[in-house]
Amino acid sequence: MLDNKTIEYINSQLEYDNKLDVISTNTQAVVKISHDLIINTVKKFAKKNKVYLLDIGCGWGDFSNKLDLYIEDYIGVEPSIIELDRFIKISKCNNRSLVKGFGEYLDFIKDNSRNVILLNSVLDHCFDWNKTIENCIRILTPGGIIIVAMENSEKIPSRLKRFLKINVVHHGHLSYLSGVDLEKIFQYGFQTVEKKTTGFLFGFDYLTKRVPVSFKVMLTFNNVANKIFQNIFPNSGHLLYYVFLSNLGGLVNNYFENPFICPSCKNDLLFGRPDCQHCKLNIKYLNSITIDSIQLTKEMEVNILFPLFDKKETSVK
Numbered sequence: 001m002l003d004n005k006t007i008e009y010i011n012s013q014l015e016y017d018n019k020l021d022v023i024s025t026n027t028q029a030v031v032k033i034s035h036d037l038i039i040n041t042v043k044k045f046a047k048k049n050k051v052y053l054l055d056i057g058c059g060w061g062d063f064s065n066k067l068d069l070y071i072e073d074y075i076g077v078e079p080s081i082i083e084l085d086r087f088i089k090i091s092k093c094n095n096r097s098l099v100k101g102f103g104e105y106l107d108f109i110k111d112n113s114r115n116v117i118l119l120n121s122v123l124d125h126c127f128d129w130n131k132t133i134e135n136c137i138r139i140l141t142p143g144g145i146i147i148v149a150m151e152n153s154e155k156i157p158s159r160l161k162r163f164l165k166i167n168v169v170h171h172g173h174l175s176y177l178s179g180v181d182l183e184k185i186f187q188y189g190f191q192t193v194e195k196k197t198t199g200f201l202f203g204f205d206y207l208t209k210r211v212p213v214s215f216k217v218m219l220t221f222n223n224v225a226n227k228i229f230q231n232i233f234p235n236s237g238h239l240l241y242y243v244f245l246s247n248l249g250g251l252v253n254n255y256f257e258n259p260f261i262c263p264s265c266k267n268d269l270l271f272g273r274p275d276c277q278h279c280k281l282n283i284k285y286l287n288s289i290t291i292d293s294i295q296l297t298k299e300m301e302v303n304i305l306f307p308l309f310d311k312k313e314t315s316v317k
């Protein structure tokens with residue numbers, strides 16, 4: 001059973017609002033550098049393969065837009081109804097299927113049905129990142145890649161705090177992982193094909209918030225600082241960037257074309273149909289491209305939705 005703090009966190013994720021905040025030019029530069037790494041990896045992969053992308057924590061569709069040129073087919077998973085509504089309003093919607101849900105519960109997506117999985121700032125928000133990883137490994141086809149970008153628990157300020165015996169807290173997150181942790185998670189059946197840390201100047205926001213420095217200048221500063229610090233402290237930038245290539249198994253059938261499965265009877269699920277054509281399981285949709293997976297998962301209902309609907313009367317242990 002999940003503890004109260006985690007349940008509260010999950011419930012807050014259901015209404016997370018990115019708001020497209022105006023962020024400092026330094027943060028914009030840091031984010032741009034991290035996002036460009038993801039775009040370049042997908043671009044490179046797309047030269048030899050059609051891309052069937054699973055974007056976990058897809059938010060309002062930032063990567064759906066940025067990677068549009070390279071995507072053959074796209075599934076985005078996102079818990080927040082606010083972000084999903086925004087996705088529909090401002091993002092590309094052809095070849096897109098969305099799922100209101102969590103990376104921990106992907107029972108309705110088939111094994112070997114995707115060849116690129118993106119986890120951008122996801123694992124440290126998961127209430128059980130092990131489950132999310134298990135799902136990714138199951139859904140990814142051999143020869144496919146998993147891209148992980150997230151904050152680094154071994155960034156210089158955290159290392160300094162540990163050295164000074166100050167407690168390191170990752171505010172607003174449920175876990176805090178390092179590159180070594182990621183390499184351990186993917187040590188069997190995967191090859192690390194890209195690995196670096198960036199964002200060494202992340203803390204410089206205090207400067208650009210006070211003194212207006214243009215985005216372009218901050219981008220140059222950040223690129224130079226990254227180059228220098230990547231040589232001195234290669235594992236200690238603010239952000240991790242890893243790409244893992246799956247060499248699990250030999251020949252398998254791919255299910256790129258029809259990736260959805262009924263979580264109850266395990267037969268093919270026709271996306272858009274209000275029930276499973278085999279076992280008649282009721283399937284709820286938020287709109288023509290968004291399935292509401294939270295209603296499909298019994299365990300999820302018990303663990304999460306109960307306290308949400310019935311906070312006063314249900315005691316959660």
Ligand SMILES: [Zn+2]
Nearest residue numbers: 262265276279
């Ligand atoms: Zn069924």
